[in-house]
Amino acid sequence: MSQTTFSDLERNNKTCMYAHLIDSSIMTLFCILQVLSGLQTWGYILIIMILGFAPVIAEFYFWNKSHESAAIKHLVAIGFAVFYSFALFTATNGLVFLFVIPMILIISVYNDAKYSLMVNAGTTIESLIVVIVGSQNGEFGYSGQDNAVIQVVIMIMVGIYSYYTSQTLNLNMTQKIKRAEESQTQSEKLLTNLSELSDHVNQEINSIHQELDKLSTAAQTTQHAMQEVSSGTADATEAVMEQGVQTKSIQDKIVFVNDVTQQISENMQHTLDIVTEGSNSMHLLVSQVDTSVENSVEAAAKLETLNHYMEEMHSIVELIGGITSQTSLLALNASIEAARAGEAGKGFSVVATEITGMASQTKDATIKITELINNVTSAINEVVTVIQQMIGGINQEKESAQNTADSFSSIHENTLSIQNGIQNLTTSTSELKDANQVISDSVQTLSAISEELTAHAHETLEAESKNTDILDNIASKMQELVTFTQKQF
Numbered sequence: 001m002s003q004t005t006f007s008d009l010e011r012n013n014k015t016c017m018y019a020h021l022i023d024s025s026i027m028t029l030f031c032i033l034q035v036l037s038g039l040q041t042w043g044y045i046l047i048i049m050i051l052g053f054a055p056v057i058a059e060f061y062f063w064n065k066s067h068e069s070a071a072i073k074h075l076v077a078i079g080f081a082v083f084y085s086f087a088l089f090t091a092t093n094g095l096v097f098l099f100v101i102p103m104i105l106i107i108s109v110y111n112d113a114k115y116s117l118m119v120n121a122g123t124t125i126e127s128l129i130v131v132i133v134g135s136q137n138g139e140f141g142y143s144g145q146d147n148a149v150i151q152v153v154i155m156i157m158v159g160i161y162s163y164y165t166s167q168t169l170n171l172n173m174t175q176k177i178k179r180a181e182e183s184q185t186q187s188e189k190l191l192t193n194l195s196e197l198s199d200h201v202n203q204e205i206n207s208i209h210q211e212l213d214k215l216s217t218a219a220q221t222t223q224h225a226m227q228e229v230s231s232g233t234a235d236a237t238e239a240v241m242e243q244g245v246q247t248k249s250i251q252d253k254i255v256f257v258n259d260v261t262q263q264i265s266e267n268m269q270h271t272l273d274i275v276t277e278g279s280n281s282m283h284l285l286v287s288q289v290d291t292s293v294e295n296s297v298e299a300a301a302k303l304e305t306l307n308h309y310m311e312e313m314h315s316i317v318e319l320i321g322g323i324t325s326q327t328s329l330l331a332l333n334a335s336i337e338a339a340r341a342g343e344a345g346k347g348f349s350v351v352a353t354e355i356t357g358m359a360s361q362t363k364d365a366t367i368k369i370t371e372l373i374n375n376v377t378s379a380i381n382e383v384v385t386v387i388q389q390m391i392g393g394i395n396q397e398k399e400s401a402q403n404t405a406d407s408f409s410s411i412h413e414n415t416l417s418i419q420n421g422i423q424n425l426t427t428s429t430s431e432l433k434d435a436n437q438v439i440s441d442s443v444q445t446l447s448a449i450s451e452e453l454t455a456h457a458h459e460t461l462e463a464e465s466k467n468t469d470i471l472d473n474i475a476s477k478m479q480e481l482v483t484f485t486q487k488q489f
Helices: 006-038 042-065 071-090 096-109 115-136 145-488
Strands: none
Touching: 006 042, 006 071, 006 096, 042 071, 071 096, 071 115, 096 115
């Protein structure tokens, strides 16, 4: 059912128009009762009805033309003022003035202080006129001085209160309008924020919906994975047990390797001591070979000198041989001369014979000395050759010894490197032993976990199936929320 929405002026016009109709109808009704009581005539009633209902008919006319017509406001004030004034000045009852009070109250809906002041000023002035004239002539339903005072005071109070009521309502309305404007501004901001929030919520809801789809897919994947886990936990348990056996075997082999490594380390230390001693011996041998080379070179030099002396002796022997030949020739000549001299030359002949013998002996000795010198020279040359060969051999031995010493140094360094490697291997083996022990403990723990996982795999699978149903339900609700949000904004 459609609901009609009225503006403020339209609502005020309608309220005052119907109030005017009711008030005029009631006053006319009381006038008719006065006619029936014989206090008034029907002509009076006719005038009252014309004055009372003519403005109301005009108001309905303008209402049909425009509900917000300003003429209704003026017709209510002026039309009722004329009607009220006529009734007040022609009344036989002083209480007629009370009928104006409801109208003064009803016109305050316009929140027009000037309008209220004008109406109240008119009614107050009329009340004063009625009281003054009535107190003098006893007309207009005058009921005495006390009632007159009360009537004037009431009308003044009604006028003042009506004015301040209009003022207060006007101020309140202004403040309400200001607040309404502020509220409207805040509402617009709020609507803007709500719109932005709605867009953001829609985006987030769409994002959540997408994430829910992903989560649902992931849940299904997890469900399949849990099925595989459920089927694979038994194999994993067996593999863990097998791994435990292999780890125990590895642990035994590591212990064996550790023992062998320690033994190798001790042997390498012994080898290192021997290599160090051999290296020192080779360095001493190289030093001795250097001394032998120096001694051999010195001996060769001395033999060269001796050979030179032998050559000089050979020259001396040749000189002696030449002297021997000359002596033999002189002895021969002396023998010839002695023979020529006869008996006188016998002594000289004996001397010549002796000299010849000595020359022969000297010649024989010279030959032997020459042979001896040649033999000695040959021996010296052979010794020099042997010494030179020995020097070459000693140099080769020196080079070999030096190479051997270098090899011993290299062996020493390699042995140290091997020893360090064995020490590192020993450390690594020890660490591997500890790590393997940790692995063994972890394998035992993993075995227990695998058994527990096997026990809970079916429960997890069932829970994941329920989660999948819940996710589907959430996705459906989120889709409904998106649809509702889009309809609202």
